[in-house]
Amino acid sequence: MKLMLDLMIMSGVDDGLQLHYRTDNSDGQWETEANRWLISIGRREDSDLCLRNDSFVSRLHAYLRWEQERWWLQDLKSTNGTFVEAGDEDARVTGTIPIEPGEMFRVGHTWMRIQNESTLT
Amino acid sequence: MALIPIRDILANARQESVQLQHHYLGVEHLFIAMLQIRGGITASLLEEQGLHAEYVMDAVRRRAEKGTAQRLWVGIPYTPRTLIILDIANDLAADAELPESTEREILSAILAERDSLPIRVLKRLNVDIEKLIKSAQTYTPIRDSQPLDIRVEFGDLFDPHESIDGEQLFVLRRIFNEYTRIRVDRRLTGFRNALILVVTPIQADGREDSAVVVKIDQSDNILDEYQRYESFVKMALPLQTARLEDRPVAPESSRLAGLKYTLVASGGAPPLDLRTRVQMLGTGGLGGMLHRELYEQFRRAWWQQKRPYRFQAWQEYDWLMPPVLTIDVCEPEELPANPFSLRVPVNRARLNTKMKFLQCGDPIVIENFVVQRIDRDNGVLKLAAGYGAEADKRAYRIDVRGCNFEKQTYYRGQTLDRVVGKVWKTRLEMMADAMVELEPDFDFSARTIPCGDLQLPNPILLYEDMLERYVNGSMSKIHGDMHLGNIIAGPNQSLWLIDFGQTRDGHTLFDWASLEISMLGDGVMPLAGVRWDIARQILACVAAISNRQPMPLENISLLSAMSTVSTIRDIARECLTTPDDWSEYFIAVALCALRAITWKSMPLGGRRLMFLLSGLAIHEVLNQENPSGEKPSADPSVPMTDRFVFSVPGLTPPKTELLSDEENFTLRDKRRDKKL
Numbered sequence: 197m198k199l200m201l202d203l204m205i206m207s208g209v210d211d212g213l214q215l216h217y218r219t220d221n222s223d224g225q226w227e228t229e230a231n232r233w234l235i236s237i238g239r240r241e242d243s244d245l246c247l248r249n250d251s252f253v254s255r256l257h258a259y260l261r262w263e264q265e266r267w268w269l270q271d272l273k274s275t276n277g278t279f280v281e282a283g284d285e286d287a288r289v290t291g292t293i294p295i296e297p298g299e300m301f302r303v304g305h306t307w308m309r310i311q312n313e314s315t316l317t
Numbered sequence: 318m319a320l321i322p323i324r325d326i327l328a329n330a331r332q333e334s335v336q337l338q339h340h341y342l343g344v345e346h347l348f349i350a351m352l353q354i355r356g357g358i359t360a361s362l363l364e365e366q367g368l369h370a371e372y373v374m375d376a377v378r379r380r381a382e383k384g385t386a387q388r389l390w391v392g393i394p395y396t397p398r399t400l401i402i403l404d405i406a407n408d409l410a411a412d413a414e415l416p417e418s419t420e421r422e423i424l425s426a427i428l429a430e431r432d433s434l435p436i437r438v439l440k441r442l443n444v445d446i447e448k449l450i451k452s453a454q455t456y457t458p459i460r461d462s463q464p465l466d467i468r469v470e471f472g473d474l475f476d477p478h479e480s481i482d483g484e485q486l487f488v489l490r491r492i493f494n495e496y497t498r499i500r501v502d503r504r505l506t507g508f509r510n511a512l513i514l515v516v517t518p519i520q521a522d523g524r525e526d527s528a529v530v531v532k533i534d535q536s537d538n539i540l541d542e543y544q545r546y547e548s549f550v551k552m553a554l555p556l557q558t559a560r561l562e563d564r565p566v567a568p569e570s571s572r573l574a575g576l577k578y579t580l581v582a583s584g585g586a587p588p589l590d591l592r593t594r595v596q597m598l599g600t601g602g603l604g605g606m607l608h609r610e611l612y613e614q615f616r617r618a619w620w621q622q623k624r625p626y627r628f629q630a631w632q633e634y635d636w637l638m639p640p641v642l643t644i645d646v647c648e649p650e651e652l653p654a655n656p657f658s659l660r661v662p663v664n665r666a667r668l669n670t671k672m673k674f675l676q677c678g679d680p681i682v683i684e685n686f687v688v689q690r691i692d693r694d695n696g697v698l699k700l701a702a703g704y705g706a707e708a709d710k711r712a713y714r715i716d717v718r719g720c721n722f723e724k725q726t727y728y729r730g731q732t733l734d735r736v737v738g739k740v741w742k743t744r745l746e747m748m749a750d751a752m753v754e755l756e757p758d759f760d761f762s763a764r765t766i767p768c769g770d771l772q773l774p775n776p777i778l779l780y781e782d783m784l785e786r787y788v789n790g791s792m793s794k795i796h797g798d799m800h801l802g803n804i805i806a807g808p809n810q811s812l813w814l815i816d817f818g819q820t821r822d823g824h825t826l827f828d829w830a831s832l833e834i835s836m837l838g839d840g841v842m843p844l845a846g847v848r849w850d851i852a853r854q855i856l857a858c859v860a861a862i863s864n865r866q867p868m869p870l871e872n873i874s875l876l877s878a879m880s881t882v883s884t885i886r887d888i889a890r891e892c893l894t895t896p897d898d899w900s901e902y903f904i905a906v907a908l909c910a911l912r913a914i915t916w917k918s919m920p921l922g923g924r925r926l927m928f929l930l931s932g933l934a935i936h937e938v939l940n941q942e943n944p945s946g947e948k949p950s951a952d953p954s955v956p957m958t959d960r961f962v963f964s965v966p967g968l969t970p971p972k973t974e975l976l977s978d979e980e981n982f983t984l985r986d987k988r989r990d991k992k993l
Contacts, residue, residue, distance in 0.1 A: 205397075207381070207434055209341035209390070212398025249389050284441075284705060305382060307434075 199233055199262060202312035206300060209249050214311060217244065233262040237303050252276040252304030260295070260310075267310060269295040276304050320419035321357060323406070326350045331393055336726040338384035343396045344433035345381045349374050351420050358420050360569050362452050366444050367543065367564025369536040369574060376438050379704075379730035398433055402426045425453050443547055465490045472502040472517075479504045485512050488533050488575045491566045497521050502528060505590040505802055509918055510534060513802070513815075515587055528587040529577050530559065530805060530815055536567045536574035537690070537729065542818040543576060545706065550817045553618035553794055559805060559813040578815045580807055591812075592801035595840045600877045602810070604884030607832075610812035611804065612888045619794045620825050620892050626792035631665070631784040633824040634908040636701065636711035638780070639747035639915055641672070643716040644681055644738035652680050652737055660684035661702050663713050669781055675740050683715060683736040688729050696720050704730040706821040748777050751915040755925050758849050766932050768853050771860075773932030774939065776911050783907050783935060790901045791894045793825040800835035829889040830905035833882055834913055837930065838923030841878045847922035855879075856929045862886055863899075863937060900941045907934035 198220050205213040217223040217235055224244050225234040237245040238256040247253040254274040261268045270292040271278035279286035279302040280293070286302060295301060297310040327342070329350035334342055351359040352370040360370040395403070403418075405426035410418035418426075427433060428450045439446065467490045471477070481489070481501070493499045498519040505513040511534035518526045532539065543565045554560065559578040567574035580588055595603070612620070635641075642659075657671055659681065675681075686700035689711065698717040703710030717736055720727070742750075752761045765772040796803070797819025805813045837855070845851050855875075858868040862883050870876050889902050910931035914924050 204432075206432070208343075209339075209394060209396055211343050211396040211434070212401060212432075213396075251385060251387055251389065 197231065198316035200312070200314055200316055201235065201260070201262075201310065203235075203245060203260075203308055204311040206307035206309055207302075208306050210247075210306070215245060218316075220316075230263070235260040247303060247306050250304045250306045253306065254304075257303050258289075261292075262313075267295050267297070267313065268292050269301055274304075278303050320421055321351075321354050323403075323418045323423065326354075326420060326423060329353060333726075334393060337378065337381065338386060339381070340384070340388055340390070340392075341394050341396055342399055343381070344398055344402055344427060344430075345377050345435055347399065347402070347423060348427060348433075348435035349377055351424060354420060356569065358453060358456050359424050362424075362449055362456060363439075363444070364567060364569050365452070366448070367540075367567060368442060368444065369540060369567035370569055372536060372540045372567070373438070373442065375537075375728040375730065376442060377435050378726075378728040380434055380438050383731060398430070402430050402433070405429055421453060421456075425450070428453060442544065465494055467493055467496060468498045470498065470500045472500050474503040475501050476504065479506075481512065481514075484571055484573055485533050488566060488568060488571060488573045489514070489516075489531065491568055492531060492575045492577055493518050500525075502587045503589075503593070505530070506592060506918075508802060509916075511538070511816075513590075515589075517587065527580065529579055530588060531575060531577050532816065533573055533575040536572060538818055539565050539574035539576050540567060542816070545820055546817045549706075549794075550820050555614040555618075557811060557813075558614070559815050561817075578805075580805070580813060586808060588805045588807050588813075590802050591804045591806060592835075592839055594806050595801065595878075596843070599874055600840060600881050604881040606806070606810050606812055607881065608884055608888060610810060611814070612891075614812075615814070619796075620828065622793040623791035623825055623892070623894070624793070625894070626790050626824070628788055628790065628824070629784075630786045630788055630904050630908065631712060632709040633788075633827065634708070634905070635784055636708055636714060637908060637912040638714075638784075639744050639751075639912075640699075640714040640716045641668070641744050642675070642681070642740060643718065643742040643747075644683070644736075645741050646717055646719045646736065646738045647680075649737045651739075652682070656680040656682050656737075658682040658684060659715075661686055661713070663702060665785070668713075672743060672745070675743055677740055677742070679740045681738055681740055683717070683738065684734065686713075686715060686733055686736070688727055688731045688733065689714070690729065691722065691727055693722055696722065698727060698736075700733065700736075708821070708823055745777070747915065748911070751924075752777065752928065755914065755921065755928065757925075757928075761928075766929070768929055768932070769857055771933075771936070773929065774935045776907060776928065776931035776935055779935050780908065780911055780931075783904055783938070786904060786938075788824070788901045788904060789894055789898075791825045791892075792822055793892075795821065795823045795825065795828045797821055797823065797827070799828040799831045801832075801839050802835075824901075824905065825892050825894075826889055826902050826905050827909070829885055829892060830902060830909045833885045833889075833906060834909050834927065834930070836878075836882050836885060838913055838919045838927055841875065841882070842922035842926050843920050844878055845872075845875055845922065847920070847925070849925055852922060852926040852929055855926055856933055859930060860933060898941070900938050903934040903937040903941075907931045907938065910934060 201217040203215045205211055219226050219233060235244045236256060237243060237247065237258045237260065239247055239253045240255045243256065256272055257274040258272055258278045259270040261270060269278065269289060271289045278289040280289060281300050295310065297313055300307055300309050326347060330342055330346035333349045334340060334346045351357060352374050354360060363370060363373055402423070406418040406422040409422040409425055427435065428446065436446065469486060469489065496518045500517045500519060502515040502517055505515065511532050514531045515528050516531050517528045520526065543561060546561050559580050561576060562579045563577055565574050565576045657679065659668065661684070683700065686702065687704045688698060689701045689704065690699040692699065696719055698720045700715045700717060701711045702713045717738060718741065759766055761775070761777065764775055764778065766775055796814055798816060803814060803816045805815055807813055841855060845855055858870055858879050859882065861868045868876065868879055870879065893899065894901060910927040913919055913927040916924065
């Protein structure tokens with residue numbers, strides 16, 4: 197199974213930046229047995245998505261994971277939280293929630309979204 | 318007017334970025350810089366869609382959030398999205414054979430890119446983006462100060478003493494810019510700041526269109542109300558009622574804005590607010606109308622939603638009270654080593670203990686409070702615990718005086734890390750001031766207030782205890798400011814609500830407690846008189862309604878007015894969460910009535926009654942808990958604050974002089990006299 201994912205940063209100093217991930221480039225962490233792909237988000241240099249410019253992001257803050265043929269957002273008990281849009285307020289993510297391409301979510305103070313994703317065969 | 322070139326916009330955008338402690342140049346900063354251009358394309362096009370530039374700026378700032386003092390990079394880099402947008406703008410300028418891009422090209426580029434933070438904010442504000450894209454290409458800015466040639470006449474019922482100032486007239490003309498002539502039929506009274514008028518527009522051929530109700534107020538209030546209406550109210554209105562069919566009018570050159578309530582199915586006599594109706598026509602039939610035309614029409618989508626909701630009274634009612642503190646801002650150097658600090662989330666127990674000792678001049682640090690309102694004319698920042706429509710976010714109001722709005726950018730919804738100041742007044746002192754104005758004929762710092770044969774608990778000493786209480790209530794869509802002035806009587810005895818600025822999900826009974834208070838203060842007391850003994854007499858009638866006893870009254874018009882209060886109680890009964898458990902209603906009445914003693918718009922007699930009513934409601938709450946009939950003050954479970962002490966210089970001590978025995982008759986005496 198080959199997968200690709202484009203993420204776009206939607207706020208802050210990196211607003212508009214697009215990031216590309218592909219399983220066949222060994223991006224992220226592919227677990228063949230579980231048929232699962234993990235993209236780590238955090239401030240740590242070795243994160244797949246490193247948000248070094250947002251001091252509200254924890255070292256290992258959240259995972260975007262592809263599992264059971266869809267995308268999930270998992271908050272890793274971060275200090276300042278992971279959020280999704282919900283009306284006038286942002287709703288804090290606890291645990292793992294399903295996330296759709298195009299849906300905005302916030303890690304620390306940085307908004308982002310899944311721009312593109314596909315299964316390459 | 319020449320279009321502003323890109324270099325000027327970039328300079329202002331940089332400044333905005335530094336003010337917000339962002340230190341990068343994002344699309345949000347570009348957009349705010351363009352909104353700041355007076356008479357610019359961006360501000361004018363948004364005005365066409367009923368939005369004020371300042372209002373949009375604050376919404377963008379709120380979404381972008383202020384950054385921290387910490388800087389993680391050098392300089393002020395452009396974001397990737399800004400670079401893309403400047404590229405698009407350059408191409409547009411080249412196409413138009415311009416030497417450099419201007420406001421028009423940058424705006425068109427931002428709109429074409431579609432994904433930036435300001436565009437997301439505009440979408441939330443219900444802006445028609447496609448329309449903006451079209452108009453941005455062709456719009457030529459004109460000076461909007463050109464006077465509109467609309468004749469404003471005043472009807473016979475318009476009180477000539479009620480003047481409308483030039484700025485209000487300017488907005489009024491803008492609202493009716495499709496007409497050549499309008500007639501202001503009357504002004505609806507009882508509103509603290511807003512100007513509310515009944516206006517009949519007149520066609521060029523002399524035909525009169527249906528009268529509408531117009532509201533003119535600070536643009537923030539008007540635009541908030543419109544947003545609230547669009548997202549929250551519109552869907553839940555009965556068929557025939559007042560609606561906001563047009564976008565607001567918010568001229569860029571004015572701090573005021575206006576709204577027009579269209580009265581669907583109007584016709585016949587011009588609409589009248591209930592306050593005026595009561596003054597002119599009395600209260601006959603009013604109770605039936607309230608039940609049939611208001612409660613029955615709205616209840617399904619509003620007060621009968623009744624989702625179970627257990628809350629501490631302060632969550633719904635603290636924001637009604639005067640500010641917890643009014644402070645004067647001061648330099649941090651003036652602070653002693655360990656000043657009292659008050660931070661969000663507020664520790665209530667600590668606050669309540671501390672509030673007893675705070676005095677004028679005491680240093681204080683306020684942390685994490687949120688800007689609710691910016692009063693530029695008086696240099697006051699109004700803060701509260703949070704931001705949003707819910708009551709608990711507006712709790713713990715703090716007024717900060719002496720702010721310099723030139724030096725620093727503030728926006729509504731901004732969280733202030735730290736404000737340093739000195740106490741000017743506490744809530745207790747504000748209420749004591751209001752009491753002094755009522756010239757009480759009793760000692761209002763005593764534990765109990767004599768009232769006929771009752772000794773009422775003193776609400777000023779017990780309101781904190783009320784705010785602490787847990788309420789097993791319900792939550793519904795509520796109007797949030799339901800007084801006689803906000804209910805319009807149309808033809809065929811129909812009743813319509815206007816003024817949706819406070820409409821929200823909240824304690825179901827709040828609306829009916831507010832209406833009872835308005836009915837008593839604005840409707841009954843002006844008919845009855847102003848004296849304290851009359852207020853006591855009316856209070857005895859309220860007590861009789863609670864106890865389902867006949868009212869000790871003989872005056873027919875007063876009896877009719879009081880029967881309207883009785884109808885409001887009947888409606889409240891239908892809204893109770895637990896049948897016959899009235900304590901949730903009386904807590905609401907106690908706090909709403911106490912708040913009303915500070916209202917200058919309520920007549921003196923009304924405010925006097927409000928103080929007693931608050932005491933009576935607290936008495937009922939304590940009685941429900943302790944039905945054995947013991948005097949409430951004797952109940953050891955009730956924490957009684959000690960008599961409060963006036964230590965503030967310049968504050969006059971309360972009047973303790975009592976009326977002569979002759980004047981100080983009790984109701985029982987009076988009734989006995991009549992029997993004799």
